Amino acid sequence: MLVLGIESSCDETGVALYDTERGLIADQLHSQMAMHAEYGGVVPELASRDHIRRVTPLTRACLAEAGKTLQDIDAIAYTEGPGLGGALLVGASFANALAVGLNIPVISVHHLEGHLLSPLLADPRPAFPFLALLVSGGHTQIMAVRGVGDYQILGETLDDAAGEAFDKTAKLLGLPYPGGPLLSKLAEEGDPTRFTLPRPMLHSDNLDMSFSGLKTAVLMLKKQVEAECGSVDEQARKDICRAFQEAIVEVLVSKCVKALKQHGLQRIVVAGGVGANKQLRAALDAAAAKRRFGVFYPPLKLCTDNGAMIAFAGAMRLQYARTAGSFTVKPRWDLSTLPKA
Numbered sequence: 001m002l003v004l005g006i007e008s009s010c011d012e013t014g015v016a017l018y019d020t021e022r023g024l025i026a027d028q029l030h031s032q033m034a035m036h037a038e039y040g041g042v043v044p045e046l047a048s049r050d051h052i053r054r055v056t057p058l059t060r061a062c063l064a065e066a067g068k069t070l071q072d073i074d075a076i077a078y079t080e081g082p083g084l085g086g087a088l089l090v091g092a093s094f095a096n097a098l099a100v101g102l103n104i105p106v107i108s109v110h111h112l113e114g115h116l117l118s119p120l121l122a123d124p125r126p127a128f129p130f131l132a133l134l135v136s137g138g139h140t141q142i143m144a145v146r147g148v149g150d151y152q153i154l155g156e157t158l159d160d161a162a163g164e165a166f167d168k169t170a171k172l173l174g175l176p177y178p179g180g181p182l183l184s185k186l187a188e189e190g191d192p193t194r195f196t197l198p199r200p201m202l203h204s205d206n207l208d209m210s211f212s213g214l215k216t217a218v219l220m221l222k223k224q225v226e227a228e229c230g231s232v233d234e235q236a237r238k239d240i241c242r243a244f245q246e247a248i249v250e251v252l253v254s255k256c257v258k259a260l261k262q263h264g265l266q267r268i269v270v271a272g273g274v275g276a277n278k279q280l281r282a283a284l285d286a287a288a289a290k291r292r293f294g295v296f297y298p299p300l301k302l303c304t305d306n307g308a309m310i311a312f313a314g315a316m317r318l319q320y321a322r323t324a325g326s327f328t329v330k331p332r333w334d335l336s337t338l339p340k341a
Ligand code: ATP
Pocket: 010, 082, 083, 111, 115, 135, 136, 137, 138, 139, 162, 163, 164, 166, 167, 178, 179, 180, 181, 184, 272, 273, 274, 275, 276, 277, 278, 303, 304, 305
């Protein structure tokens, strides 16, 4: 079965083809990052218009990449939400129109389910049940995943998402948009011993997290360095980046280890853009070796938004937990309300 996946929830247009026999056979992506950089963040109206411009050429490119035609497609999956309303509507309209034209089923996919299942596109593939650490630009959640559609939220951020904290802290340190990946690059050259920032909620007796205070702590640290040294030079900035990353990574890893123990799970799956962070991966790998649990990541380029994860989640839903497509979008959508497999 061949499933076409369409992602358009934010600032990436992604189109991919997933074959249930052969795996991912084509994956096309256009990021609008450069377009929004000038405004320091995503401009929703510009995002919608750009999705309109990109979705058809990307679909053609995807078919060409796989050596397939429209008639070979068996079903179309698209992101129904959560995300930007106008941006979601582009993917929803395109997918529904194409599915009607081809007389094939359309499947609406929850964007976070896409992220969550994306590690299953890697080799080796984690078996259910597993703990999922979803760390993206808009969400930070720890979940128990027992099957497709069986998602129990165990803990989540009470304020900023991890990716959001990376981006906002980067902005505060004068880094250009989108700052998260750049901040983590600078952190690699920073001294982990020079500054120490607080580990918010590290010892709280639940699995919730909070990252907005960390941003304020960085602001205070920056002011302190400015007062003491006159300005924040390149090395000081790298050292602050490192201190921030150390704090966020320690909290994430510690919460995951606690969740594994509490829920008797043996493996953890990381998904979402912050899952690309090298230090987070190294810290999780080290904890996994020490405590003997398995850790699984999506392929690096599938950490951030893409069509592949939507095609894959759509294929899983078609096979195991069918949800009817509907011509709607849900800019806000709680993952735990999905029907179980
Ligand atoms: P959501 O999926 O919650 O709607 P999103 O789609 O915007 O949000 P993703 O595409 O999964 O989020 O991830 C983007 C986020 O990942 C950004 O906040 C970005 O800064 C962050 N990110 C990407 N690479 C890295 C990295 N190497 N280190 C830290 N953060 C990173």
